[in-house]
Amino acid sequence: MRRNLNTTGPHGQRGFTFVEMAVVLVVVGLLSWASFSAYETVNKQQDRSQAQAMAREMQSQLRTFSMRHGRLPCPDNSLLGTGYEGLVGGVCGGGNQLGWFPYVSLGMALPTEALRARYAVFRAANALATSDADLAVVRERTGDPISHINHQDVTDLMKALNNASVLPLNDSRAFLTGDEAAGGLVNCTGNQVMNVAYWLVVPLEDRSGDNNRLDPPHAINSMCASSPSAPIRADSDDVVFSESPAQLAGWFRKSLP
Numbered sequence: 001m002r003r004n005l006n007t008t009g010p011h012g013q014r015g016f017t018f019v020e021m022a023v024v025l026v027v028v029g030l031l032s033w034a035s036f037s038a039y040e041t042v043n044k045q046q047d048r049s050q051a052q053a054m055a056r057e058m059q060s061q062l063r064t065f066s067m068r069h070g071r072l073p074c075p076d077n078s079l080l081g082t083g084y085e086g087l088v089g090g091v092c093g094g095g096n097q098l099g100w101f102p103y104v105s106l107g108m109a110l111p112t113e114a115l116r117a118r119y120a121v122f123r124a125a126n127a128l129a130t131s132d133a134d135l136a137v138v139r140e141r142t143g144d145p146i147s148h149i150n151h152q153d154v155t156d157l158m159k160a161l162n163n164a165s166v167l168p169l170n171d172s173r174a175f176l177t178g179d180e181a182a183g184g185l186v187n188c189t190g191n192q193v194m195n196v197a198y199w200l201v202v203p204l205e206d207r208s209g210d211n212n213r214l215d216p217p218h219a220i221n222s223m224c225a226s227s228p229s230a231p232i233r234a235d236s237d238d239v240v241f242s243e244s245p246a247q248l249a250g251w252f253r254k255s256l257p
Contacts, residue, residue, distance in 0.1 A: 075099030188224035
């Protein structure tokens with residue numbers, strides 16, 4: 001007697017058709033892609049949060065160093081970044097205003113080469129001490145005698161910051177461009193917004209595809225940085241921290257006993 005092979009009846013089990021299998025595979029693929037994209041997005045957000053935390057720590061150490069030494073740190077001008085200030089005979093050379101952040105000199109661990117931050121400091125030397133605005137050197141600018149407790153201390157750095165704050169914009173010194181919003185375009189040539197006491201740029205991914213983790217407008221030899229408020233863009237995810245001379249001087253005033 002021949003058995004009925006029809007499985008479409010009320011008590012039979014129907015197998016998947018080719019179309020149904022294709023739909024299932026498409027759905028599974030979409031779910032996998034969505035899960036991977038979400039995972040990748042979370043990882044990128046975590047990387048950025050870590051870079052921002054690192055920049056805040058760098059800012060804190062820079063402030064502490066400056067309060068103690070009466071000057072901003074000298075950039076690390078070594079080729080790949082050794083983590084030490086680029087001093088010559090204990091002094092920051094006049095031409096040294098851009099380099100790597102001197103992590104080790106400021107008591108911080110040196111990160112991997114790919115994550116080392118670029119650092120620029122405002123320097124505008126003047127033969128007249130009361131008008132000097134070279135933030136990377138110790139100098140008596142307020143007229144205190146050698147025996148005075150405030151001789152060559154942070155009050156002299158505050159004087160230099162005040163001097164820097166009234167100087168006209170100069171693109172040969174540390175400056176910021178826009179933020180793609182109220183600050184205008186991110187364009188170092190066409191939109192030079194303001195000089196700053198210093199800026200820090202922490203690189204993340206090579207979004208521009210030029211085999212350099214520093215993304216536009218940041219370049220290895222450029223004094224320009226985008227505004228810290230600039231959003232992540234298709235070609236740039238660098239984390240930027242900076243302070244104007246007035247902002248840093250204000251922080252010192254609040255921090256002094």
